[in-house]
Amino acid sequence: MTDQIRCRDAVHQLWGYLDGALTTGNQEALESHLSWCLRCCGELEFARELRGLLQRRASPPLPDDVADRLERFVDHLDDPSGPPNPTVDHRS
Amino acid sequence: MLGASGRTQLQQLARDELPGLYALAWQLAGTDAEDLVQEALLRACRNFEQLRDPKAAGRWFRVILTNVWRDRLRKEGREPDEVSMPEEEGFSLYRTLVEEDPLPYSDTLHVDFLGAFSEHDVHEVLQRLPLRYRAPLVLRYVEGFSTQEIADLLELPLGTVLSQLHRGRQRFERAMWEYSEESGLLNEATQGSGTTPGSSRSARGPAHGPAERPATGVSS
Ligand SMILES: [Zn+2]
Numbered sequence: 097m098t099d100q101i102r103c104r105d106a107v108h109q110l111w112g113y114l115d116g117a118l119t120t121g122n123q124e125a126l127e128s129h130l131s132w133c134l135r136c137c138g139e140l141e142f143a144r145e146l147r148g149l150l151q152r153r154a155s156p157p158l159p160d161d162v163a164d165r166l167e168r169f170v171d172h173l174d175d176p177s178g179p180p181n182p183t184v185d186h187r188s
Numbered sequence: 189m190l191g192a193s194g195r196t197q198l199q200q201l202a203r204d205e206l207p208g209l210y211a212l213a214w215q216l217a218g219t220d221a222e223d224l225v226q227e228a229l230l231r232a233c234r235n236f237e238q239l240r241d242p243k244a245a246g247r248w249f250r251v252i253l254t255n256v257w258r259d260r261l262r263k264e265g266r267e268p269d270e271v272s273m274p275e276e277e278g279f280s281l282y283r284t285l286v287e288e289d290p291l292p293y294s295d296t297l298h299v300d301f302l303g304a305f306s307e308h309d310v311h312e313v314l315q316r317l318p319l320r321y322r323a324p325l326v327l328r329y330v331e332g333f334s335t336q337e338i339a340d341l342l343e344l345p346l347g348t349v350l351s352q353l354h355r356g357r358q359r360f361e362r363a364m365w366e367y368s369e370e371s372g373l374l375n376e377a378t379q380g381s382g383t384t385p386g387s388s389r390s391a392r393g394p395a396h397g398p399a400e401r402p403a404t405g406v407s408s
Pocket residue numbers: 102103104106129133134135136
């Protein structure tokens with residue numbers, strides 16, 4: 097027999113649930129709540145989508161000019177003829 | 189100094205990771221991203237013998253980059269865990285969408301709402317969050333570090349990281365909603381013109397302002 101929780105508490109724990117980070121007791125209480133509460137099931141689905149959005153679309157692309165400079169920086173990493181200096185602009 | 193083969197190996201591993209390292213650096217340091225990547229590469233070079241398994245290089249580079257960033261903040265006297273903000277309890281993007289119904293012709297309101305956000309839009313939303321919320325959110329959900337690993341990386345108690353993550357998610361949801369209203373994102377989506385990334389908005393990719401600008405509107 098698990099304690100009954102309110103919607104507010106259920107929503108509070110959804111991301112933790114998706115992370116598999118809840119204690120057994122909290123997880124059982126949440127799952128029992130989700131078994132009858134349609135709205136919180138909707139919240140759970142949405143939290144899952146939102147999490148996916150963060151994973152898929154949060155990384156900005158590497159601009160070409162920055163990529164060129166960083167590639168050249170890597171070329172000179174640990175260069176015996178002299179280490180690269182991060183404060184110097186490597187454009188030329 | 190590395191041997192010739194060690195040097196070649198480090199360079200190859202580093203080249204493969206440049207896009208991912210730059211993306212993480214951008215989220216942490218904004219316009220200082222390139223400089224942060226360079227410093228992280230130098231530190232990686234000095235500590236290359238610590239890398240036992242080349243397959244773990246991606247993770248290893250990211251740990252170094254996050255450490256460099258944390259050390260910089262500390263040196264500048266800016267800590268990601270400054271003063272705590274008032275609780276942002278109770279905001280639910282899911283319920284706000286149901287109540288406001290911004291896409292009245294949609295049968296799949298929530299999915300369509302998220303679908304309207306291009307990569308550029310998601311970057312913009314994240315940049316609106318204060319650093320102390322953005323950093324754990326990015327490390328957890330974009331980079332896949334566990335909450336304990338984040339606590340170790342940022343040298344914060346686990347409880348602080350958990351609470352920053354919780355508040356960060358709430359702020360992220362609120363910022364998504366506010367951005368959708370301010371940017372006219374949903375008007376574009378309903379006019380059926382598709383959601384070309386960055387179409388009517390200025391530039392694609394990281395052409396934003398400084399990373400640590402005040403989080404406009406999210407605390408009101
Ligand atoms: Zn409920």
